[in-house]
């Protein structure tokens with residue numbers, strides 16, 4: 001790769017963070033040590049113009065080039081009451097290949113099925129993989145909507161950037177995802193709380209075992225019909241305040257949805273389960289700052305001396321995954337405070353993004369000012385917590401008869417209404433009517 005090419009790529013990669021749509025030539029040339037150490041590869045990301053020698057940008061994803069190969073053996077969707085999360089997949093998937101010399105290739109919707117991959121593929125060795133999780137809902141009239149999908153596309157590009165994988169136009173991929181959903185929309189269960197879970201994934205699959213930005217990548221999207229996370233009503237979970245393992249740390253990758261963040265959490269989850277807790281409450285540092293719960297963001301509410309209830313979530317300091325549900329809970333609560341009321345949500349409310357230490361939670365547990373704690377994420381939406389084990393003691397967290405608390409209940413109702421289409425919102429993006 002020429003010096004000019006690499007310099008122009010570096011410049012363009014700066015722009016990539018902001019404007020993913022134009023960044024194909026601008027494969028992230030990150031300044032991380034991993035990149036600096038990587039073996040040099042004889043390839044150019046952008047071809048020079050034959051007349052001027054100027055570097056031309058490689059093609060971004062073009063939905064206009066979509067090829068659709070329909071399955072010849074469509075399956076019958078299983079009955080809605082037999083869906084286990086993430087076990088069933090629809091008839092089709094979307095694939096979009098990327099090549100360092102040619103940019104993004106032909107988007108294809110094809111029958112869901114296995115990939116062929118060489119054992120040397122870098123994804124299999126160095127976890128060059130990132131993903132998104134989003135849901136499509138079908139309302140009583142058959143109208144299909146996505147919930148804030150632009151947020152997922154942005155986050156996916158941020159993750160790609162962090163892994164030195166190619167970025168792309170989020171709008172283009174969203175348009176293609178809509179085509180995929182339209183084709184398989186009869187797979188979306190219509191019952192309340194049911195949805196189609198959509199899993200966009202991007203992997204690096206260079207066929208050689210060197211650590212570096214791969215010269216080939218594959219973006220694919222699969223879809224899975226899912227039932228409600230809590231089929232028999234909310235079941236509050238007990239958390240293990242985890243000090244033995246860390247999920248994230250400053251300068252790490254906790255703020256990105258990378259496959260590499262999840263495999264190490266499984267042992268920690270087993271560790272918690274062995275002690276009688278359902279999930280990990282991920283703590284950080286000697287101060288035991290609360291960060292996240294399992295694979296969800298965390299909210300905790302305190303009663304203040306002046307009678308105000310404070311809804312708190314840890315700030316996006318690089319260790320917190322910027323959840324779409326987290327952002328939505330914050331937005332609804334803040335709108336409520338500003339006068340756009342969420343029905344039944346208490347009025348005396350303040351909303352904070354600030355660090356919370358375990359000591360504060362322990363203290364609130366002791367003096368009765370702990371109002372509630374819950375996790376937030378696309379899969380479960382809201383997941384109430386009724387107990388935190390920490391250093392051999394259990395902190396009991398109040399929950400109502402329905403398992404929820406005074407803030408999570410109305411916020412959950414509002415979110416469900418928006419997602420099911422009974423409450424009109426700009427967050428609902430139509431796929432088909």
Ligand SMILES: *Cc1c(COP(=O)(O)O)cnc(C)c1O
Pocket residue numbers: 133257292294295296297321322323324325326376377378379
């Ligand atoms: C996906 C995820 C969340 C929740 O994000 P949503 O966009 O709300 O689904 C929270 N924490 C982690 C670690 C996650 O992977």
